[in-house]
Every structure is written in structure tokens, then in C-alpha cells.
Amino acid sequence: MSGDGAGGRRVFRLPDLGEGLTEAEVLGWRVAVGESVVTDQVVAEVESAKAAVEIPVPFAGRVVTLHAGVGERVEVGGPLVTIEGGDGAGVRAEAVAGAGPEVAREEVSGAESGSGPVLVGYGTVPVADVPRDALAPRAISPLVRRMAAENGLDLAALSREAPHGVVRRRDVEAALADRSPESSAASTSAAVEERVPLRGVGRAMAERVTRSRREIPDASVWVDVDATELLAVRDQLRAAAPELGIGLLALVARVCVAGLARFPELNARVDARRGELVRLRGVHLGFAAQTPRGLVVPVVRDAQRLSTAELAAELRRLGEAARGGTLSAEAMAGGTFTVNNYGVFGVDGATPIINHPEAAMLGMGRVVQRPWVVDGALAVRWVTQLSITFDHRVCDGGTAGGFLRFVADHVERPALLTARL
Structure with a gap:
């Protein structure tokens, strides 16, 4: 899971997902080039032949390169993202400084205790301690994200209405049920054929x-x-x-x-x-x-x-x-x-x-x-x-x-x- 490189840049490679799996498909990126990341921050969601997992980066810094596009496959051990600069805990603390003392204390504590990368999970901060605006991007399951994306729903808008900002499957289903019959009919009539790729x-x-x-x-x-x-x-x-x-x-x-x-x-x-x-x-x-x-x-x-x-x-x-x-x-x-x-x-x-x-x-x-x-x-x-x-x-x-x-x-x-x- 460690990176390699020179000149202050480290390449984070796709980790071994277990059971002889050799590749995974990028379902989506959680970061963009130029953004700063903290240790253990989820940077991508990938799907192997077994399951969909969230990939956290084991070090901090600024994103320089995303090595694959959405829908592309990456081999295990292949480059996933390149990070530049940062010293781990310092970047983590700086990134959460504006989120309030409770969040900052939790994040710095996690860094000092050597929090390792967790492939399936939603970060190291307890849900109850995170402000609603800060929690929404890190506490929503891959299934819910996919449902919202496939149906054109705004997760940010839904998270403002959900308890603690956590959008669950039932929230997405309720939002879909509230859509007007006219828009649903127009969407249905426009879809003459649908091709769904077999993935994961x-x-x-x-x-x-x-x-x-x-x-x-x-x-x-x-x-x-x-x-x-x-x-x-x-x-x-x-x-x-x-x-x-x-x-x-x-x-x-x-x-x-x-x-x-x-x-x-x-x-x-x-x-x-x-x-x-x-x-x-x-x-x-x-x-x-x-x-x-x-x-x-x-x-x-x-x-x-x-x-x-x-x-x-x-x-x-x-x-x-x-x-x-x-x-x-x-x-x-x-x-x-x-x-x-x-x-x-x-x-x-x-x-x-x-x-x-x-x-x-x-x-x-x-x-x-x-x-x-x-x-x-x-x-x-x-x-x-x-x-x-x-x-x-x-x-x-x-x-x-x-x-x-x-x-x-x-x-x-x-x-x-x-x-x-």
C-alpha cells in the first residue's frame, strides 16, 4: 500500500484486493488533480470481480495525477494516484482545521495512532462528531452513490436533509418516488434501448x-x-x-x-x-x-x-x-x-x-x-x-x-x- 517515487512525489498503487484478484475497475474518483488529501482519505471507489471497495490513500499531500479514468481497469500494483508533498499528520490536521475542534481532535488522534488504510469503510471520524457539511462526502455507501448517480439525484442536496448528513438507500428511493409523473414519463419515452455492461x-x-x-x-x-x-x-x-x-x-x-x-x-x-x-x-x-x-x-x-x-x-x-x-x-x-x-x-x-x-x-x-x-x-x-x-x-x-x-x-x-x- 505504500507509495514510491522521487522529488517529493509518491505513487500510490492499487493494493492487493485479495483472493488472487488481478485488476479492478474505477467506479469513481473522490478527488481531483490539485486537491489536497489527508492520510486515510478515500480517493477512489473501485469494483473488482468480487466486490466494490473504497480505496483510502496511506499518505497525505496534493494530488498530481489520476492514472485511470472512470470505467478503466487498473491492474493490482499498477499506479492509481500520484501525491506530492505533505508530511501525513500535518496535512491531516490542516485539512480539518476548519471543521471545528471536535473533528480536528478526532482526525489528529487518528493520525497519531497510526490509522491504517481501510479498504471498506467511511473514514475514521465518528458520525455523531462530524458537522453535516463535512460528513456528507465521506459517509455515504457506494451503493447509494451509484443509485443517486444513475438517477441524476444531487447527493449534496439530499445530505442537507438527512440526519447527520448521511444519505441512505431509503432516502434515494423516497426522492425518486417524489419525482413528477411528467418527468418520469418523459424519461421513459426517451429510452428506446438500454445497454447495461456486465461489471464487477x-x-x-x-x-x-x-x-x-x-x-x-x-x-x-x-x-x-x-x-x-x-x-x-x-x-x-x-x-x-x-x-x-x-x-x-x-x-x-x-x-x-x-x-x-x-x-x-x-x-x-x-x-x-x-x-x-x-x-x-x-x-x-x-x-x-x-x-x-x-x-x-x-x-x-x-x-x-x-x-x-x-x-x-x-x-x-x-x-x-x-x-x-x-x-x-x-x-x-x-x-x-x-x-x-x-x-x-x-x-x-x-x-x-x-x-x-x-x-x-x-x-x-x-x-x-x-x-x-x-x-x-x-x-x-x-x-x-x-x-x-x-x-x-x-x-x-x-x-x-x-x-x-x-x-x-x-x-x-x-x-x-x-x-x-
């Missing part, structure tokens, strides 16, 4: 599913399952320990982890070059999450080591980070098996595309009341459809069906899990 997360997902279908000979099996008892267990846990937040996804994920211990072929990947099946020791459990930026798959590391409560907490933490746009690239890499709850979209079934290079994905449809035969009599039960798409190179239908039946049996009779604790 969207492009990465498109490439991954294309590669999956091109390289993996996949097959799917599915089964309808009576989930009444599993829902009862969830409700009991919510009543007895609501602070744990154990939901249906966490319970199904726990069943899947137990099933992978019984059927390790599905927690594997194929090394086609060497003609080998690589069985993996740890279960890095991915789960599909729909976000404003598209579909992402956060990964719970070593899920086999976590209790059900710990698993639920990780699912919740990663899901919130994904929806908030703060999920790191590392948190979406290295999965070995994925669970996809597409039932949240109100559908019963699907044939999931395997998250390459994994070997399988379990899908779960919506849980609805249906007629079901119980002990020879017709009853109304809570029913869902489970499906598994698997790589036919790692196992045959018997193994995949055995895993699916294992999951289904434990969904129908969750008490069976206690025998494996």
Missing part, C-alpha cells in the same frame, strides 16, 4: 455460471419433504432463546454439514488436469444471497466446527454484510458446498447451477401448507421441495440421492440430529 460482481457471476455449465456435467434430483417438525424446532428455539436468532436456513445448513460428513464425495472438487478427485477436509459452506448489486455467495468457514447457534450467527453476519455492500472478496471465496434458499422468492423448485469449482449445491423451495398422508390419514402439513444439483464426475445418482435422502430424513425428523452431536 455481475460479470464475475456470469463468467462463473457459464464456466460451470461448460465444464461440469451436472445432474439434479429432488424430493418433497414434510418440514412440519423442523419448523416446530425452529419455533421452540425462537421462544426459548430468541437472542440466538436460529432460523430455518441455519437448521438446514446444519443438516447439510452432517450429511457431507456421511457423503464426502460432495464436499470435493475435480482436478481435471491431473485426473483426480480432491476430497476436502473442511466444509466451507456457501449460501446464495440476493443483494442490490446482484447474487453473491458468502462463505462460512469451517462450518463443521460451529454449533448451530454459531452457524446461525455467521449466516446472519455475512448476509447483512452482503446486503450492505461491505462483504470482502475473501468472504466470498473458497466455498466447498452451497445452500440456496430460493423459496424466499415464492417458488417451489429449481435446478441450481453449481457454484464452480464446487461439486454440488442444495436448493430449497418455499415452505407451504399442503395435504400430506400421515400414518395412513390425510393431514395438512408444512411441505418444501429439496433439490440437489451435483457434478456427475464426483459421484453417481446413488450417492447424490443418498445425500438428499439424508437431508430430507433429518428435515422430517430433526431429533435424529441429536444422535450425531
